[in-house]
Amino acid sequence: MSQNDRTLQSLLATGINGEPVFVFDGTAVSHADFSCKVDQAAAWLAAHGIGRGDVVAVWLVNRIEWIALLFAAARLGAIVAAVNTRYRSAEVAHLLRLSGARLLVTEATFRSIDFAAILADVPKADVPTLQTVAVVGVDTIPTVWPSIRFDAFEKPYPPAPALYGDVDLPVLLYTTSGTTRGPKLVAHSQATLATHAVSVARALALAPERHSLLAMLPFCGTFGMTGLLAFLAAGVTVHVVDAFEAAPAFKILTEQEITHSFGSDEMFRRILALTDAPRPFPHAQVFGFAAFQPGWREFALEAEARGMSLFGLYGSSEVQALFSIGRSDAAFADRIEAGGWPMSPEAEVRVRDTETGALAAPGVSGEIEIGAPSRFLGYFNNAEATSEAILADGFFRTGDIGRLRDDGSFVYETRAGDAMRLGGFLVAPGEIEDELKSCAGVADAQVVAVDLKGQARCVAFVIAGTVPPQQDAMIARLRERLAGYKVPARIYFVDAFPVTDSANGVKIQRAKLRAMAMEQIAGE
Known part of the structure; x- marks a missing residue:
């Protein structure tokens, strides 16, 4: 595969002439339209001083601007840092600071999300590299940084050179949980992005x-x-929802005869609950x-x-989503298990x-290690974490526990360590604990995840300082600082945490x- 075949731009080569590549809220975007928008976005970025190695943070819901900016950045040799739309001020500040972003592209509001208000709570001193905030849809927002309108699609800018540069350099930064704040x-x-996209398509x-895709993630x-x-990459039309809601997703699935979609079990549960029809999606092939x-399972x-x-999947930010999937000819119980067979024929799972530290035989649980073309380059500006995660032979230590099957597939069983799965995202306890400990009156804090009314929720245990904290004030602060799914559903005060002595x-x-949390909840 040549270098040109491994660019994001190469993914636009396939498709039926005249067929849309995207459909946003009923508006079709053809291959030609999208290519034009990429040109416009690249020209706009270049006109605002973005070039090779510069980081642009994108904090948008699912809009055509998001994808155009990614492809445009790739053309210029720049890097996009993806900002979770559920992030709040502390998380946004951390990402902007860690990425060294020079430019942030965002929107003022979307439904209940007030992007402008969240950004206003980010101290300028915490993000020393950020120079400009560009806003989609409005001229400006109140901010301590210079604010401009993202008008790439509204006015002409001088054409930008198509540099592309080294396809093995960073172009996209995802966030992932760690054990520290x-x-x-x-x-x-x-x-890594383009080759994996082609592998999945094949x-x-x-x-x-x-085929057609409903993109609701x-x-x-x-x-x-x-x-x-x-x-x-396959030239298949992608129907996009700006943010998931069951009713719009159901409408697209039925009216557009969608064949493929990906999501969480809860998303599909909400969609299916909207109809009593015995078989509401006759065109569905792979969900x-x-x-x-x-x-x-039920x-x-x-x-x-x-x-x-439904087909079980496996993936991570480090090896990308859709790394593997269950097969249609597998037994139902095996097909729905997380894991399956790698999409890429070059991928290896052990x-x-x-x-013991030895490689395990099929059926024996241990830590999953992956070698694949989809593997990440490393943790951005964090050589120490990268060296811990990537072994000498290039395999990635996933931190996940699973087992191999005799047929060449594998099963993901659980996450090693203490990371919690909340709201569909993997969350480090230390991140929430640090925010709790920053609250007035909190001497120490620990958080765990529990099943609360059928949902995984966070529960906090707090040791009070000399002046006990006010629970309402703590919750209010956390809601300002963290995404809603990270805010504890319960806070319990204790005199000490249960501990055990070890060699370490x-x-x-x-x-x-x-x-303890489940006992308290049961008592309520």
């Missing part, structure tokens, strides 16, 4: 005349972006899902009976026994904390 930035290149045997994460790029909620069985065939020091007994 704030997420790390996962760096991907045009080569593995799913996508064809523009037969956010572009800011690998789950949403990978599906988008793969179907773009890939990540299981985040209790009872997902739901998958119900969905199967109603013609919604399992290492966490006690005193360790918090998180299992005991979870049991």
